Amino acid sequence: MTPESQTPPERSPRARDAARVLPLLGLFLLMPPVITLFAVPLHVAGVPLIVVYLFGVWLALVLGAALLGRAMQPRAPTPPDGCSPPS
Amino acid sequence: MLSAKLILPVALLYVALLFGVAFVGDQRARAGRLGWLQSPVVYTLSISIYCSSWTFYGAVGHAARSGLEFATIYIGPSLVFVGWWVVLRKLVRIGHVHGVTSIADMISSRYGKSAPLAALVTLVAVVAIAPYIALQLRAVTTTFQVIGSAGPEDPSGLPSAAPDFRVAIWVAVGMAVFTILFGTRNVDAKEQHHGVVAAIALEAVVKLVALVTVGALVVFGLSDGIADSFARATPEMLLTPDGFGERWVAVTLLSAIAAVCLPRQFQITVVENADERHLRTASWLFPLYLLLITLFVVPIAAGGLSLLPKGSNPDMFVLTLPMWAGHNDIALLAFLGGFSSATSMVIVACIALSTMISNHLVMPLAMRFKWVPQNASGEVRRFLLVTRRCGICVMLALGFLYFRLSGTSDALASIGLIAFAGVAQFAPALLGGLFWRGANAGGAIAGLAAGSALWAYTLVLPSFGGGVVPAEMMQNGPFGLTLLEPHALFGLSGLDPLVHSLFWSLSTNTLLYVVVSLLRQPRPIERLQSTLFVDVFRAPAEATSGLIRRTAAAEDLSVLAQRILGVEEATRFFERAARDQGLEHAPPVADDAFISQLERKLASSIGAASARAVISEAVAVEIISLDDLMKIADETRRMAEHSRELEEKSRQLEAAATQLRDANTRLTRLDQEKDDFLSQVSHEVRTPMTSIRSFSQILLETKALEPASAQRFVQIIHDESVRLTRLLDSTLDLSLLERGEAHWPRSRIDPEAALESSIRVCQGLDGMRVPLLSEARATGVAVEANEDRLCQVFINLISNAIKYNTNGKPRVTIRSSVRDGLYEVLISDNGPGIPLQERSQIFSRFVRNWTRPRTVASGSGLGLAISWQIMRHLGGSLEFVTTEGPGACFRVTLSALAAMDRDTQGDAPAHEKGGR
Numbered sequence A: 001m002t003p004e005s006q007t008p009p010e011r012s013p014r015a016r017d018a019a020r021v022l023p024l025l026g027l028f029l030l031m032p033p034v035i036t037l038f039a040v041p042l043h044v045a046g047v048p049l050i051v052v053y054l055f056g057v058w059l060a061l062v063l064g065a066a067l068l069g070r071a072m073q074p075r076a077p078t079p080p081d082g083c084s085p086p087s
Numbered sequence B: 001m002l003s004a005k006l007i008l009p010v011a012l013l014y015v016a017l018l019f020g021v022a023f024v025g026d027q028r029a030r031a032g033r034l035g036w037l038q039s040p041v042v043y044t045l046s047i048s049i050y051c052s053s054w055t056f057y058g059a060v061g062h063a064a065r066s067g068l069e070f071a072t073i074y075i076g077p078s079l080v081f082v083g084w085w086v087v088l089r090k091l092v093r094i095g096h097v098h099g100v101t102s103i104a105d106m107i108s109s110r111y112g113k114s115a116p117l118a119a120l121v122t123l124v125a126v127v128a129i130a131p132y133i134a135l136q137l138r139a140v141t142t143t144f145q146v147i148g149s150a151g152p153e154d155p156s157g158l159p160s161a162a163p164d165f166r167v168a169i170w171v172a173v174g175m176a177v178f179t180i181l182f183g184t185r186n187v188d189a190k191e192q193h194h195g196v197v198a199a200i201a202l203e204a205v206v207k208l209v210a211l212v213t214v215g216a217l218v219v220f221g222l223s224d225g226i227a228d229s230f231a232r233a234t235p236e237m238l239l240t241p242d243g244f245g246e247r248w249v250a251v252t253l254l255s256a257i258a259a260v261c262l263p264r265q266f267q268i269t270v271v272e273n274a275d276e277r278h279l280r281t282a283s284w285l286f287p288l289y290l291l292l293i294t295l296f297v298v299p300i301a302a303g304g305l306s307l308l309p310k311g312s313n314p315d316m317f318v319l320t321l322p323m324w325a326g327h328n329d330i331a332l333l334a335f336l337g338g339f340s341s342a343t344s345m346v347i348v349a350c351i352a353l354s355t356m357i358s359n360h361l362v363m364p365l366a367m368r369f370k371w372v373p374q375n376a377s378g379e380v381r382r383f384l385l386v387t388r389r390c391g392i393c394v395m396l397a398l399g400f401l402y403f404r405l406s407g408t409s410d411a412l413a414s415i416g417l418i419a420f421a422g423v424a425q426f427a428p429a430l431l432g433g434l435f436w437r438g439a440n441a442g443g444a445i446a447g448l449a450a451g452s453a454l455w456a457y458t459l460v461l462p463s464f465g466g467g468v469v470p471a472e473m474m475q476n477g478p479f480g481l482t483l484l485e486p487h488a489l490f491g492l493s494g495l496d497p498l499v500h501s502l503f504w505s506l507s508t509n510t511l512l513y514v515v516v517s518l519l520r521q522p523r524p525i526e527r528l529q530s531t532l533f534v535d536v537f538r539a540p541a542e543a544t545s546g547l548i549r550r551t552a553a554a555e556d557l558s559v560l561a562q563r564i565l566g567v568e569e570a571t572r573f574f575e576r577a578a579r580d581q582g583l584e585h586a587p588p589v590a591d592d593a594f595i596s597q598l599e600r601k602l603a604s605s606i607g608a609a610s611a612r613a614v615i616s617e618a619v620a621v622e623i624i625s626l627d628d629l630m631k632i633a634d635e636t637r638r639m640a641e642h643s644r645e646l647e648e649k650s651r652q653l654e655a656a657a658t659q660l661r662d663a664n665t666r667l668t669r670l671d672q673e674k675d676d677f678l679s680q681v682s683h684e685v686r687t688p689m690t691s692i693r694s695f696s697q698i699l700l701e702t703k704a705l706e707p708a709s710a711q712r713f714v715q716i717i718h719d720e721s722v723r724l725t726r727l728l729d730s731t732l733d734l735s736l737l738e739r740g741e742a743h744w745p746r747s748r749i750d751p752e753a754a755l756e757s758s759i760r761v762c763q764g765l766d767g768m769r770v771p772l773l774s775e776a777r778a779t780g781v782a783v784e785a786n787e788d789r790l791c792q793v794f795i796n797l798i799s800n801a802i803k804y805n806t807n808g809k810p811r812v813t814i815r816s817s818v819r820d821g822l823y824e825v826l827i828s829d830n831g832p833g834i835p836l837q838e839r840s841q842i843f844s845r846f847v848r849n850w851t852r853p854r855t856v857a858s859g860s861g862l863g864l865a866i867s868w869q870i871m872r873h874l875g876g877s878l879e880f881v882t883t884e885g886p887g888a889c890f891r892v893t894l895s896a897l898a899a900m901d902r903d904t905q906g907d908a909p910a911h912e913k914g915g916r
Helices: A013-030 A049-071 B004-030 B040-050 B053-082 B088-098 B103-110 B115-149 B165-183 B194-222 B225-231 B246-261 B263-271 B278-295 B297-307 B314-324 B328-369 B379-405 B412-435 B441-463 B471-476 B497-519 B524-534 B543-547 B554-565 B567-580 B592-606 B608-618 B626-701 B707-738 B751-765 B787-803 B836-841 B863-873 B910-915
Strands: B548-552 B619-624 B747-749 B772-774 B782-785 B812-819 B822-829 B877-880 B889-898
Touching: A013 A049, A013 B053, A049 B053, A049 B278, B004 B115, B004 B165, B004 B194, B004 B328, B040 B194, B040 B263, B040 B278, B040 B328, B053 B115, B053 B194, B053 B246, B053 B278, B053 B297, B053 B314, B053 B328, B053 B412, B088 B103, B088 B263, B088 B278, B088 B412, B088 B524, B103 B115, B103 B263, B103 B328, B103 B412, B103 B524, B103 B608, B115 B165, B115 B263, B115 B314, B115 B328, B115 B379, B115 B412, B115 B441, B115 B608, B165 B194, B165 B328, B165 B379, B194 B225, B194 B278, B194 B297, B194 B314, B194 B328, B225 B297, B246 B263, B246 B412, B246 B497, B263 B328, B297 B314, B314 B328, B328 B379, B328 B608, B379 B554, B379 B592, B412 B441, B412 B497, B412 B524, B441 B497, B548 B554, B548 B592, B548 B608, B554 B567, B554 B592, B554 B608, B567 B592, B592 B608, B608 B619, B626 B707, B707 B863, B747 B751, B747 B787, B751 B772, B751 B782, B751 B787, B751 B812, B751 B822, B782 B787, B787 B812, B787 B822, B787 B863, B787 B889, B863 B877, B863 B889
Parallel strands: B772 B812
Antiparallel strands: B548 B619, B747 B782, B782 B889, B812 B822, B822 B889, B877 B889
């Protein structure tokens, strides 16, 4: 009665592990002391480096989540268990 | 210049549009045509009620005051959604499986459906969210006044005039009407509010478009592109010295928690979720929404600071910048965006809180004091709807009251953060309960109570300002107790007030939660619920019905269901249950599964704690099977060991199969032997019996028999009887030996003496026909044995050697020696020997010697078998020795106790010789 036997195998079990790690990576990059490395008066095409870094990491997280979400999609559409609203 | 005459119709039109969308959404849902209403995009857009007017106006104000810190409020939720797999997925699954109606319901369900805990969560939520609603009311009121009254020459926004509370009242009433109309149509709180969701999804689009438009205006209209707009930002604004310190971390953590624990977020993300898979889309789309909505915050703040006159209210930059630039259309759009963000937040927050108030505060009291008529069916349902509607009004009234009481100086951001810190007190109990089985209600109540008290004392109380809290108390603590100073509790000074409050409240909360949970033994229902929640992905909900055994009269349950659900719905539910049980036109059987089903159904209306309470009244006996519970709890460990066990099992199975095969072979052989033995015994018994019968018959029937013949016949009968007796004795003997039941006294004896006497007996047996030659003999040996039995073995072997010797010059040789502590006797003859193929069987029963001389004195056929068993019992052995020459040779071996000096001849006792 393993959950694996109930739902079809996902495309990659590594994607699941990555999905667990991704928020931690984001936390690491956006928290001090890492973020303080970019809090310097430099500009990238007129935009302060810190702003570029902050939104860059953010966008990378969005892309990562989107890609992982696709990778974790089950091969066959499955009826989610227990999702029917109790009418 | 926008006049109030234009603003009001536009605002009303927009509200009418929202009503229309909500109405259409509801109608479509009722007709079952959900379509886009249940798409992941609509789900994600509805989650964006996280961005209230605090975001719409407050983020810019926050950025103008504290630089990039505003971003943390959106980074936290982004990280939570990016990491949806860990927490959100589990919450949503539990929400579906257990029909959770609110965060209070969720927490109380997890801790054994505890009613006090649900009430406590509700109270804390009401206290925390009332200021938040006040914030929205103030934002709408202020913007109304700003956009309606302020001209381009005075675009500084408030506080130029006191807030117009008449506007605030009308706004509050309008929101209450909308919420009551679309939020309380159904008593089943688990049923999705499709109309509301459709409306707030539209509002989510409006606020995003509005903010991006204002941003584009600032960047491309008022500045010369992106670089220019950032050039307006002072370096101090973006690179404050302690910009990435304790507050950065604390606010990120706080907003991450709030994205889950805010009642309205929980309502939308968990309760209104229609399909678990929608989370997959929301996991990236919601962070993207947050990113887009915050993208222009820094340029707008920088533009406002540099372009607008000094002293302008930064919280109004989104509105005042377009007005200052003369873009009234964009200002109007911004107003609608702010209006949208405020209304959507208030509507969902009110729905969530009114459900909590009615289910967890009013309902338990109503049940206790019998406020609801006991016999009227559907009365509870009506009562619930009324309390929900009252709850909505109460929340808006509380918000208005807070708005009225509190000063107007507070920045939007600080009020919002106070609410965040309040709901963050739910985090230890909520998140701990998802992963830690041992957590129990005692710990959750203790932690939550202490944490909320500290939060209220260190953050809420000071927020009222001088009017409510004396400055003296803020400075030196109450009654001059400096240790209790609200912003420097126990002397912890120098911290930001928010960080200070978070530190004390969350650490105390978590500590008490853990310690009390460890100290207190959970009740069975708590253990049951903790297992169901923690293992929600492993244990199916149906497993519950087997764990909790209850009996109730179906009639009582029917009355109960009708009271709460109304006749129509209760009847429908009972009929469907009966159909599922395969019963037509009969009430369903009130078995465990049905009672659990009914409890879940009632819980979706009145919450798990109240549902359990009313069911318990109707239930006669309740037993929670802890054994079964342990089995489910062990499932986790079992899963991990599963594959290893499988391997182990297959190995064991293989071994067992081998053993079985061996055993089968052995059994078959034994069976065969037993059959052989029986037939042999029958045969052996039959031969003498036949002679006895025939000769006695002759004696009986032949009258004139010669006396000599008669004498001979009687002699034969006698001999045969003796043989028969001997045979039976031997058989008995052997069976005793084989079963190990033979016990003889053993003593220290001289085996040579036994051998000598055996030889003497055998010499008498058959005259001197066969010479017995004694060759080399051991001397002075002692063994531990039974002398009689040892003699029996020797006699058997020697007599066999004599009896079956067919040699013309028969001869039997006897030798004995001591070698390596073993005493051995070799008895050999020069007879025909034993054919090779029979050698392996000679010690088996009834295998008589190679040739069978038919003499009366011939043995029973058990002699060798008995001898072999005797030697085994004595601890020695009897073997057949392969020799070069003709004849057979047997060896008897026994362990010697003490070997005499080899050279010493004589008859002295062994121990005396050894003593010399």
